[in-house]
Amino acid sequence: MTKELVILALKRAIRTQTPTPELIHHSDRGSQYASKEYQQVLRTNKMITSMSRKGNCYDNACIESFHSVIKRELVFHEKYKTRDQAKKSIIEYIVSFYNYKRIHSFTNYMSPIAYEKQYFKTSQKTKVI
Secondary structure (H helix, E strand, C coil): CCHHHHHHHHHHHHHHCCCCCCCEEEECCCHHHHCHHHHHHHHHCCCEEEECCCCCHHHHHHHHHHHHHHHHHCHHHCCCCCHHHHHHHHHHHHHHHHCCCCCEHHHCCECHHHHHHHHHHHHHHHHHC
């Protein structure tokens, strides 16, 4: 994984959904995430950097859990012939199923998108009061 690859992914994510100011961006301590160029993209978009503590695998438990889920629910059931085929399949799973349809116990059995909508609806009501 190169810094160019993660910068491209970050910029795509920012184009897809503009981050709110002071959004916390968490990553491990990989050199690509610590690079000056990557950190500059975060600063330009008013994101706050958060990195795992050195040698503490528990700081990334949520993404490791996601990796387990996507492997169990998708990857291990497929026989990809090309990287491009795998990439398209994984993107479709995340965009079409995981974010919009897959319910999660942590979010009161709501999909991530439904939970996010509820969160913003609730936070706007709180600001009005």
